[in-house]
Amino acid sequence: MIQVINLTKTYNGKKAVDAVTFTLEKGQIFGLLGPNGAGKTTLIRMLTALTKPDSGTCTVASFDVRQNSAGLKKIMGVMPQENNLDRELTAYENLLIYGMLHRVDNLHRRIHETLGIVGLSERKDSLVSHFSGGMQRRLLLARSLMTSPRILFLDEPSIGLDPQIRRQMWDIIRKAKMDRRTVVITTHYIEEAEALCDRVAILSKGKLIALDSQDNLKAQIGEYLVEYVDGEGHLVQHICQSRSEAQTVAARCEDGVTIRKSNLEDVFIKLTGERLE
Numbered sequence: 466m467i468q469v470i471n472l473t474k475t476y477n478g479k480k481a482v483d484a485v486t487f488t489l490e491k492g493q494i495f496g497l498l499g500p501n502g503a504g505k506t507t508l509i510r511m512l513t514a515l516t517k518p519d520s521g522t523c524t525v526a527s528f529d530v531r532q533n534s535a536g537l538k539k540i541m542g543v544m545p546q547e548n549n550l551d552r553e554l555t556a557y558e559n560l561l562i563y564g565m566l567h568r569v570d571n572l573h574r575r576i577h578e579t580l581g582i583v584g585l586s587e588r589k590d591s592l593v594s595h596f597s598g599g600m601q602r603r604l605l606l607a608r609s610l611m612t613s614p615r616i617l618f619l620d621e622p623s624i625g626l627d628p629q630i631r632r633q634m635w636d637i638i639r640k641a642k643m644d645r646r647t648v649v650i651t652t653h654y655i656e657e658a659e660a661l662c663d664r665v666a667i668l669s670k671g672k673l674i675a676l677d678s679q680d681n682l683k684a685q686i687g688e689y690l691v692e693y694v695d696g697e698g699h700l701v702q703h704i705c706q707s708r709s710e711a712q713t714v715a716a717r718c719e720d721g722v723t724i725r726k727s728n729l730e731d732v733f734i735k736l737t738g739e740r741l742e
């Protein structure tokens with residue numbers, strides 16, 4: 466569905482995206498995980514023809530993204546990180562203008578459908594300026610769904626939302642996958658990547674460090690962690706390949722030792738030496 470080869474973008478002599486290569490199958494939720502500044506937005510902007518790469522190629526559903534063709538625009542929906550809704554218009558009017566620009570068929574019906582998907586039907590005639598942050602992000606998501614795109618690109622879809630609202634957002638994104646859409650999201654929230662993504666790409670300083678299913682990424686570093694706090698108050702961790710190895714290590718450790726399964730955060734720290742937040 467998406468093929469990226471050696472995609473590179475440099476700003477002020479620094480590589481924001483550094484020779485990134487991957488392929489992505491259709492029908493999956495694919496996460497680009499990395500801290501602020503890792504290059505996620507630059508990468509997603511190149512995939513959606515909003516930023517021109519310095520070098521490399523990117524093909525989305527057999528369209529060369531550099532051509533920025535009308536055909537490409539028809540199959541993709543984009544939810545940007547910044548809120549570029551028109552705050553002086555209602556939810557309905559925002560979708561109406563977008564739909565007219567993109568020549569959406571059965572426009573009024575589609576507006577009602579997308580407002581229903583994101584749970585904003587009752588607020589269709591409210592000004593966006595009266596919406597909470599969570600409602601505005603849901604409306605941005607509704608707008609990206611207006612053209613019934615085969616591929617959805619969501620840049621930090623739940624940024625700044627509180628945990629409960631974030632979960633509502635995740636349900637809508639899972640529904641998009643059930644509707645057979647391919648979804649690409651960027652996130653710096655571990656829980657978001659863990660909750661949603663079939664495959665995760667770990668990005669650090671513009672480079673793609675790893676890309677695999679969550680289970681394979683965890684297996685790559687070791688599936689279990691033995692943890693305890695030492696006499697000086699430092700957290701000590703041992704990564705183990707199996708539960709029996711973890712139990713053997715734990716038996717040699719101090720009181721208060723715990724064994725747990727490794728998570729994506731452990732993978733991230735182990736592979737990049739960085740923390741996400």
Ligand code: ADP
Pocket residue numbers: 476477480481499500501502503504505506507508
């Ligand atoms: P992320 O989305 O992971 O936070 P970005 O892609 O926004 O990362 O940024 C990656 C790097 O590229 C950062 O160092 C950022 O400052 C730089 N960068 C991104 N966009 C621009 C731009 N338009 N002009 C100059 N530098 C940029």
